[in-house]
Each structure stands twice: as C-alpha cells, then as structure tokens.
Amino acid sequence: MTSTSSVRRVALLAAALAALAVSCGTTPEPDRAASGPGTAATASASATTGAPEATAADPTTAPAEPDGTPTTTGEKVRDAFATLQATLNDSCAADCSYFLNRVHRELQELDAAMKADPKGPGHFPEPIQKIAELNKTLAGDTSFENLKKHEKLLVGTRDFINTWMQGHPDDYR
Template identity: 55%
Template sequence: MFCSSVRSTAVLVVALGAFTVSCGSGSAVPAGGEAGASSVSTRPAASGSASPLAPASAAPSPSEPVSKVRDAFAGLQATLDDSCTPGNCAYFLGRVYDELHRLDRAMKADPKGAGHFPEPIALIAKLDKDLGDDRSFENLKKHQATLLGTRDKINTWMQGHPDDYR
C-alpha cells in the first residue's frame, strides 16, 4: 500500500528531478545517492528513453540544444493559419513572437552560420528594436502589424530557400 502511494507522488518527484524514491525502504534519496535495487530513478534509462514516470511533455531546459532551423521554421509556419481572435489574441501574438525568436536562435546556431540567414535575422532584430524590452500583450497588440509582417516576410524568404528547412 505504501509503495502505491509513493508511486502516486513519484511523478512530482521525478518531474522536479530532485530525488530517487525507493519502494523497498520507503525512503527518498537525493538523485545519484544509493537507494537499492527497486528504486525509481530520475535519470533516463540506459537506452536514452525517459523514465516511465516522467511527464509526457516537459518544458525544454536551458541546457538543451537549440532547435534545428527546419523545426523552428515549422513552428513558425504553424502560426500562419491562426489569427488574433477574441479569447486567443494574447496567446497567438505571444506564440508568433516566441516562434520568431526560436527561429532566430536556430539560424544563429546553424552550422551554415548566421551569415547564411541575413534577411530573417535582420528582420527579427528590427522587430526587437520596434518592440523594445516590452513583451506585454498590449505592446505586442500595438505592434501586431509589424510582428505578423515580420513572420510573413520570413516565411516568404524561407520558401525561397527550401534547402534550409527540408
């Protein structure tokens, strides 16, 4: 009975990455410590797959590699059919902003070098200058035409460079 309640809370513990839980002794041991053969570890399995108790989708950590250009561009393209409607406008504009900056990071980290993507990087830099440090919904809404125009210009540029995203 104790072990099943430990497993119920193990998802939280695994998500936090702070402890290894052992059903055999009922103890929580800092990750990397000794916990016995029946422990549930926060470390991925040897095959590289995540623990079965790990959350299905975890937020990327700052130490994860930058997205590939094709993946980041796909995220930006996914915003093309959406629009700023009542109830989702803040989410939509924030997502476009985030996807543009994900693409910017990917282009700057690409093995071809940032110089291979001069126009998209310059368009995002201009957008950032226009927005300043204010990423609030009110400021994104105020600059909505610039934000969406930047997205659309980058989409057009990338369509002319299919080797960079396929």
C-alpha cells in the same frame, strides 16, 4: 503509495511504446522509470549506438531523435520554422494575447536556431535582420499592449520570413 490504476496505466503505456518501437523498427529501451534518476540504468549506454543516453541530469548531451541519433542544429532551424508556420492560419480573432505571444516566441526561437546553425548566421541575413528590427521596435516590451500596438510588424515579420524560407527549401526540409 502507488494505486493499481496508475500501475496499469504505466504498463499500458510501456506496452504501447514497445509496440510502436517494434513497428518503427527500433529496439525498445529498458524501463528506466523503475530505476529512477542517477542509477546505473540511467547511466547505461544505448543498446543501439553504444553512446551514453541523454538524461535530465546531463544538459550537455544533445536531445536525441526517436531513433537515438542526436538532434543536429540544422534540424533546429527546420523545427523552429515549422512551429512558426503553424501560426500562419491563426489570428487575433480567437485569443489575441496567445496568438501575438506565440508568434513572438516562435520568431525568437527561429532567430536563435538560425544564429546557432552550422552554416552560420550569415546564411540567414534577411530573416535575422527582420527579427532584429522587430526586437528594436518592441524594445524588450513583450506586454500584450505593446505586441498589439506592433501587431502589423509582428505578423509582417512572420510572413516575410515564411516567404524567404520558402525560397530556401534546403534550409528547412
């Protein structure tokens, strides 16, 4: 059963997204929520590109940017580096467990993005090596106690990679 307020919220959200799409110069996509997964609407081609749209049911299709273009692997390095940089002003002062786990997760995501980059892992030798050294030291133990024990190495790896990437702006801009 759908409440009237839920229907209104969905309608307001759809209107806001349509207005945003128009202001960005893109054509809004048809409302797929009403048709549900696996229907003709979800399998339709994009009005702007003619290519099939990525859906949750099709993991082989790369996620698309808001303008409908597929995300490239190089953008994954940029995005992963940006989320790592977002930790630069954080510390263990507030929520140490969250902070250390986040830095570890961001480093692992950046490592995976660098290894999958079209330029090849050889393009990022120092960051990949530093993350490998960190992972060897952690020995698969990502418990708070072990991350706290190796906090200096974890944060040092993040800072090293930040400095290295700043010297290679073509890799993240």
